[in-house]
Amino acid sequence: MDLTATTTVRKSASQVYAFWRELENLPTFMAHLEQVRATGDRTSHWVASAPFGKDVAWDAEITDEVPGERIGWRSTGDADVPNAGTVSFVPAPDGVSTEVYVALVYDIPGGSLGKAVAKYFGEEPHQQLDDDLRRFKQVLETGEVVRSDGAPWGKRARKEFPQRPAQPLSDAELTKGAEA
């Protein structure tokens, strides 16, 4: 499965690149990622969250990198869902912002894992990545993912439709957090 998405962030290409290159930042805005940990200069360990199944983790390496312009990566070893991606940072015509172009490729396997992955992406896999980039922009421009009473759990918002009512959360809901 091939996915592409794009957004414009009102920061310089070097700032936007630097944030993405700090791979530990990716789970703050990418809905399916639980954790990314750098294991070397160009290698990292990725853990995906529940919808992929409990223990979906893989190693990845950066295969192509031009600082401030482009990062390319791919999974290594026997990843359950082999995947690869590139992100490019292009100065926007306004002279202030940066256009961010993301392309992802997932090699979706057969069997129950493949089904779970397909179900997770649903009928609109592009929407998932669009929403990821929307949060990426929020984090870079405002410092964090924006929460509302109806969608209080940031990057989980889309799974919550129809949402909880737009009224303040109870203490119990706040304690339970995103798992409520």
Added chain:
Amino acid sequence: MRANTWAGRNKVEVRDVPDPKILNSRDAIVRITSTAICGSDLHLVDGYVPTMQDGDVMGHEFMGEVVEVGSGVTADKLRAGDRVVVPFPIACGACAACAAELYSCCENTNPNAGIAEKMFGHPVAGIFGYSHLTGGFAGGQAQYARVPFADVGPLKIESDLTDEQVLFLSDILPTGYMGAEMCDIRPSDVVAVWGAGPVGQFAMDSARVLGAAKVIAIDKEPYRLRMAEEAGHIPINFDDADVRSKLLELTGGRGPDKCIDAVGLEATHGSAHIAAYDRVKQAVRSETERPHALRQAILSCRSGGVVSVIGVYGGLLDKFPAGAWMNRSLTLRTGQCHVQRYMKPLLERIERGEIDSTRIITHTLPLDEAERGFDLFKNKQDNCEKVVLKP
């Protein structure tokens, strides 16, 4: 706390709900001292804005005292004890839209942007108490509210002006003012305003302040027209007169130079068969708007004039008079108000006595009587123009 909530179509209910808490670092919690019912709240209650849910706290016109700020709000911006008016669009202050002062189109404050994008092509800002399409933010018809980006939006009131004098800086005064400002008013201009509700009244006052030669108010409620007349505007009752002929008569046959639609998607119409056509289409949802005011404004406006739309539209409309618009060089301008842009200059106009925003208040009720307030306002009973609620 107590809060007025949406309880299904044509029903609001004041209920007990949890107190709001800080969810983002740049939030503030405001103890509300005054809040109001807006004409656009009626569109929610009447069921014309999708994605409302049972229990949603309503209200986007409110002010009060800051009782808590998040760790990201610095004391020079806002601190506990500050008295603030809160603008209805939630704006981050950092995106390209905010940099262009298009605050109601903020690119970052709507967690449900994906849904809004499907409906409108591109997303719109978060708005307090105004459906999940605009973010699912609890509103301000309540004792307390959580205000995101509290270091960007809220306007501090440091003088001794009353709540009633400044409350409407949250929405309807800037909205009316933007309606007039979009008209690029010149001293020779005749400005006609469709709708003599609260926003229409403020559009009229703003047109006068911006130097219009003559301001005309179009409505069918005698008490609303009287209110406009007492403020110095010329009334036309569309139940008694043909609006187009009357406008020609008042302008030497030219038509108004600038026209403002302060009605929006639930217009009523003097002509029964046209009203029925749109009402039926709206009922079966093959059209979401009843746009008589907009059609009439376009057909009435002088060639080369501006039609400025501040009445709320939410979806699709039929029979848009594109021929009149195109062939007569009309300019159509519109937008949800970019409130943050206007709050300070309008506060100064209030302080200088150029605008008296208290003149439209007809009812002040305790928050617990919100349901009665909605009934009075919706059904135009007891000469109701504007309801202020006290939590």
